[in-house]
Amino acid sequence: MSSPHPQAPWCKWGLWFLGLAPVVFLVAQVAANLRNIVYWDEFETALSYLVDLDRHASWPVILEKLFAVQNEHRIVTSRLLYLLLRATTGTLDFVFIGVLGDAFLLGTAVLLLVFVGKPGQRAPLAALLGLGLFHLEHxxxxxxxxxxxxxxxxxxxxxxxxxxxxxESRLGLWGALLLGLLGSYTLVHGFVIWPVGAGLLAGQRRWRHLGVWLLVAATAVICYFPGFFFNPGHHVETSVHAGSVFIYWLALLGAAPALGDAAVAPWLGACLVGAGFWLMRQRRWKDERVAAAVVAFCVIAMMLMALGRTGLAGAATLTSRYIILSSLAWTLTAWVAWTSGEISAARRGWLFASLVVAFGAVNVAADVRFGEKGKVFKELREQVALRYHFSRTLEGAPFKLYPNAALGDRILVAAEERGIYRLPLPEVKAITLGHERLRDGITCALDGVQANAHAVYVDGWAATPRGGMPPGEPAVVFVGDSTVRAFHALRIRRPDVVQAKGNAELLFAGFRVVVPRAALPPENYRIGALFRGKDSDACVLTASTVDLRTAPVNAPSPAEKVTLRAPREIPGVVYFVESVRSDDEAVEIDGWAFLPKREGGEREMAVVFQSEDSRLAFRARRSPRLDVAQKYPECRTLYAGFHLHLPRSELPKTHFRLGLSFKQEDEEEFILTDHRVDLAPEPALLGDAARVPLPSGVGG
Known part of the structure; x- marks a missing residue:
């Protein structure tokens, strides 16, 4: 039997198909699952950053924020992109940003396709790059x-x-220097560009250019570390055993073919290291300098990741966003192993066929295994965004868009006020009702029916008498005294229903909708579910009702009044009152404070209102402020933040000076601040001068 030869005309077309098919598949997946929903680090690196600049748009502040440390990285390139979008469009669209980011992967593949291998080898290289890089493990x-x-x-x-x-040109050197600087200030492992680039220049014996390269590299490193700090939330351990770092490095190397299996990954990583050393001994890297440099970059970058992340809780988990480095290293190592060496054409053909089968199997397995994870990742964020438009808070969400919900709320409000970004609400589509009939036997349970001043929230699930899902798209029906309305609902995964009913077909039995109050006349409504299929419609009414003849409002819980006994004044409190807001209904105060070099996380904290003839104190809600802990080494608590919401009726109409009190067991301490609030003549808004930029809190 003759061997398959990658250079045969019929084979070339097949290889191009193998290379392009995964790209087309991922384009479709991105179109289906990429959402304009801010998530985790984007709260700080994008929204909070632009809000800060909007408040303090001066060049010193712009430069300070541009180069600020974020989770051990100085993500200058991302911030420049956000600035550019803000300047050109006035807002942020995370779908556009995501498409641009995904295009970077395609750009990497195109560069490798053009500059790795020989012109006649484009088709087999395209097949390996497509199968090796474009899969849902990322x-x-x-x-x-x-x-x-x-x-x-x-x-x-x-x-x-x-x-x-x-x-090997002067212009190429200057371009590489620019890309090296951008890479270093994109992610910290971008600094690996410098030693790998130095190796390339030394191999080319370009000693003068090497001197320039090392000088710029040293400058980049020196400029990086002033003001550098580790995120306290990352718990980076200096005492992590070297063996643990080594094992995690091997796991990162083997992550792509291991498909997320942390037990198998180190063994596959060891195989990659062994293959790399074998190719080195055979001097097979010398003819593929670009491939060799990229593989070296990936291997050393993963070593740097292992040093910085082994001490994290759950480090054994192979995080999806790191796997691109493993995919690149495996793909290019396989390519060099196939193209170099003195082997017969027949053996080379069978070797390539084996590589295509192996890479294709991993690609398909990755799409199957991680496809659902990607969909769940999208759906959970959609659900939080939907609930946010009802409750106006991230508190209590089943999935965290941001680790500090209170701070996330403030960032979202500030970004929306300035027109920077608004968390999108899925379009609420009304349905024109026809001759739908009530269908007996459909089980419909509503887990949550809530109403406030601006929206109605309905959450539930439904099943047929046979135990499956009702056919058709779900909608929620509101049947009032004189009005009937129906609105499309979002399908929701309900693994709890699957477990309770013992039927896997009910995984998507859930539905959820948020309907603006303006879309429903003020009546008392009975709520049901509607399912519109291709052949028939079915409707079921439940016993649940919602009365919209009144307008309930979700109000924050008022602060608890506390009694100050005989607190002693302390001069050493470090504090900042970020804002004091008051209107006819309430007074709200936000800020942070801590007792230097003292554990304060368990201390009760109160905001004190002191007038000429009285002193009132109300317990404040503590919140994590990692930005404060990062900025002030003497801060020994992560819970330096405080928030107070107080009805105006609790305070006399007079002038107050604000104070802060700290209590732990029998010890009570107190300090008066320089901030004042005037409630005597009319509601006042003070504290604008005390506003500080929104913080750069924890990261993902």
């Missing part, structure tokens, strides 16, 4: 804009720098 990067514009971008910058260095 679902976090693909469906999360804030991840792709960093993790895909730094790979593109590194590849571009190495391609320019191999051109």
């Amino acid at each position: 679902y976090e990067n693909l469906f999360w804009a804030g991840s792709s514009i960093d993790h895909f971008h730094v790979v593109l910058l590194a590849t571009g720098a190495f391609v320019l260095l191999t051109r």
Whole structure:
């Protein structure tokens, strides 16, 4: 039997198909699952950053924020992109940002396709790149804009720098220097570009250019570390055993073919290291300098990741956004192993066929295994966004868009007020009702029916008498005294229903909708569910009702009044009152404070209102403020933040000076601040001068 030869005309077309099919598949997946929903680091790196600049738009502040440390990285390139979008469009669209970030992966593949291998080898290289790089194991990067514009971008910058260095020209050197600087200030492992680039220049014996390269590299490193700090929330351990770091590094190397299996990954990583050393001994890297440089970058970058992340809780989990480095290393190592060496054409053909089968199997398995994770990742964010438009808060959400819900709420409000970004609400589509009939036997349970001043929230699930889902798209029906309305609902995964009923067909039995109050006349409504199929419609009414003849409002819980006994004044409190807001209904105060070099996380904190003839104190709600802990080494608590919501009726109409009190067991301490609030003549708004930029809290 003759061997399959990649250069045969019929084979070339098949290889191009194998290379392009995964790309087309991922384009479809991105179109279906990428959402304009801010997530995790984007609260700080995008929204809070632009809000800060909007408040303090001066060049010193712009530069300070541009180069600020975020989870050990200085993500300058991402911030420049956000600034550019804000300047050109006035807002942020995370779908556009995500598409741009995903295009960085495609750009990396195109660079490799052009500058790796020989012109006649484009088809087999395209097949390996398509199968090796374009799969759903990268679902976090693909469906999360804030991840792709960093993790895909730094790979593109590194590849571009190495391609320019191999051109062996002065212009190529300057271009590589620029890309090296951008990579270093995209993610911290972008600094690996410098030692790998130095190796390329030394191999080319370009000693003068090497001197310039090392000088710029040293400058980049020196400029990086002033003001550098580790995120306290990352718990980076200096005492992590070297063996643990080594094992995690091997796991990162083997992550792509291991399909997320942390037990198998280190063994596969060891195989990759062994293959790399074998190719080195055979001197097979010398003819593929770009591929060799990219593989070296990936291997050393994963070593840097292992050093910085082994101490994290759950480090054994192979995070999706890191796997691009493993995919690149495996793909290019396989390519070099196939193209180099003195082997017969027949053996080379069978070797390539084996590689295509192996890479194809991993690609399909990755799409199957991680496809559902990507969909769940999208659906959970959609559900939080839907609930936010009802409750106007991230508190109590089943999935965290941001680790500090209270701070996330403030960032979203500030961004919306300035026209920077608004969390999107899925379009609420009304349905024209016809001759739908009530269908007996359908089980419909409503887990939540809530109404406030601006919306109605309905959450439930339904099943047929046979135990499956009712056919058709779900909708929620409101039957009032004189009005009937129906609105399309969002399908929701309900694994709890699957477990309770023992039927896997009910996984998508859930439905959820948020309907604006303006879409429903003020009546008392009975609520039901409607399912519109191709052949028939079915409707079922429940016993649940919602009365919209009144307008309930979700109000924050008022602060509890506390009694100050005989507190002693302390001069050393470090504090900042960020804002004091008051209107006819309430007074709200936000800020942070801590007792230097003292544990304060368990201390009760109160805001004190002191007038000429009285002193009133109300317990404040503590909140994590990692930005404060990062900025002030003497801060020994993560809970330095405070928030107070107080009805105006609790305070006399007079002038107050604000104070702060701290209580722990029998010890009570107190300080008066320089901030005042005037409630005597009319509601006042003070504290604008005391506003500070929104913080750069924890990251993902």
